[in-house]
Amino acid sequence: MRLVIDHRRCRKTGQCSYLHPELFKAGEYGSPIVLVEHPGEELREAAEEAVELCPSGAISLVEDEGSSREEGS
Numbered sequence: 001m002r003l004v005i006d007h008r009r010c011r012k013t014g015q016c017s018y019l020h021p022e023l024f025k026a027g028e029y030g031s032p033i034v035l036v037e038h039p040g041e042e043l044r045e046a047a048e049e050a051v052e053l054c055p056s057g058a059i060s061l062v063e064d065e066g067s068s069r070e071e072g073s
C-alpha cells in the first residue's frame with residue numbers, strides 16, 4: 001500500500017502532520033509531506049485514520065502497482 005496526498009485537494013490544515021507526525025510532516029508553506037510512503041502493518045491503522053480525518057479527502061491509500069504478494073506460504 002502506498003500513502004498518497006493529492007496536493008490539489010489539500011487545504012493545508014496541518015491536521016495530518018499534527019495527528020500523525022510519524023507519517024507526515026509539514027513542509028514549506030504548510031504543504032504536508034509523506035514521510036512513510038509505504039506504511040507497514042504497524043502504521044496501517046494510523047494511515048487509515050489519517051485518510052478518514054483529512055477534512056478535504058486529500059489523503060488516500062492506494063494499492064501498489066505491480067506489487068507481488070507471495071501466496072500460499
Ligand code: SF4
Pocket residue numbers: 005009010011012013014015016017032053054055056057058059
Ligand atoms: S489533513 Fe488533509 S487537508 Fe490537512 S494538511 Fe493533511 S492532507 Fe492537507
